[in-house]
Amino acid sequence: MSNTFKALLVIQPEKKVFTRTIVERQIDDLPAGELLVLVHYSSLNFKDALSAMGNPGVTRNYPHTPGIDAAGEVLSCSDGSFVPGDQVIVTSYDLGMDTDGGFGQIIRVPSQWALKLPVGLSLRESMMLGTAGLTAALSIYEIEQGVVKPEDGPILVTGATGGVGSLAVAILAKAGYQVVAATGKMTEADYLKSIGAADVIERNDVTQGSERPMMKPLWAGVVDCVGGEMLAAAIKSTKPGGIVTCCGLVGSSDLSLNVFPFILRGVRLIGIDSAECPMTHRTEVWRNMATKWKLTALESMVEEVGLEGLEDKIQSMLKGGLKRRILVRLS
Missing domain, CATH: 3.90.180.10 (Medium-chain alcohol dehydrogenases, catalytic domain)
Incomplete structure (x- = not known):
């Protein structure tokens, strides 16, 4: 050598x-x-x-x-x-x-x-996924573990054209969920639908009315890759018992929010840390990406x-x- x-x-x-x-x-x-x-x-x-x-x-x-x-x-x-x-x-x-x-x-x-x-999985396929795929899959794992089922309603993915967001859209669709992709790049709507999004909306559609303490309940779950105002609005518009995962801060690292979604709707907010994820958990999620969540x-x-x-x-x-x-x- x-x-x-x-x-x-x-x-x-x-x-x-x-x-x-x-x-x-x-x-x-x-x-x-x-x-x-x-x-x-x-x-x-x-x-x-x-x-x-x-x-x-x-x-x-x-x-x-x-x-x-x-x-x-x-x-x-x-x-x-x-x-x-x-x-x-x-x-x-x-x-x-x-x-x-x-x-x-x-x-x-x-x-x-x-x-x-x-x-x-091949080595090549594993790096098509990489850390972005691991992060997306950890988010979906938490949604499944929280017993949010496909029949409970749509899952919102914010920052959907990004690495984590696009893979979250694809894996959620593979898992049988109805996915609504939120993006600031509506020119990519056809692409997002081609990988599994049932609907594509403007990011402003998510945040409209977010100044209110609570918003109309729309989402059974959320994979948020943005943070800031987008995350706050997503939490406020999540259905009772819904799960919101958080893995990004491109919008902001601050979160301006009251406790109403948590104590009146039982919404759960779960942070995703792929960097220090325990190996047992990491191995299970990679196995899922090679089997039931494998993307074509x-x-x-x-x-x-x-x-x-x-x-x-x-x-x-x-x-x-x-x-x-x-x-x-x-x-």
Whole structure:
């Protein structure tokens, strides 16, 4: 095995200046960890774009290789948790933040960060889903666990054209729910319907009347990827006993809300943390995505690039210009 591999490397040549280049790195440069993985695929997430631009809230130490997602083949595992040739998924924890991540052909991480690729998914399919798919699936898992059934009424997905939102739309539809997708990009309405949305509405339709303490009950459940006013309005318009999951803050990290939806309708608000999700829970949700929630339209939801194509996609993501998830090919 060669001791070198190709990676996207972010360096800081001077204060507040960050540059990105594709280089040959040494395995010896990687951080400590029991598990060495040959990465076949990764995906581009908003955290990766921030890390690539030097955002100190994501990555503090440079030089650095971003990539919070990775799927590949085990090269070695010093603690025996895996054997060479095992196919594994590594997402979340500190991968791609201050631990060199999936935009390199080899990663070295703690073995407890990895799970075996579930039967029914290829490595490529797993990274079409990635952290966005995991987050969406965790949200839907909570809705199902809360005994919200398809016959109880529609499920609202906010920020529906984003990575988490679009996958939530598709998985909910696969699970038999009627999905209403809320978006600020109505030009994508046909796309959202093609992946499972029964109806597509303007985001302003969700927030209209949100100054009131309570709103007309419309939703049996909500997958909110936006936060702020959108989340507050979604909670106020959820039916009695409904479940609202929260995983985003692009709208705002603040939540201006009274307690009426909780004490008069029994609405439950559940936060989704895919980064530190327990491995038992994580494994179950990945198994669901490989079986009962497996999507047949994944190819239409992604665009594939190599390392050389990442720079343009990072810039587009930061400008809000991406229309599909970006699958990154490393092998």
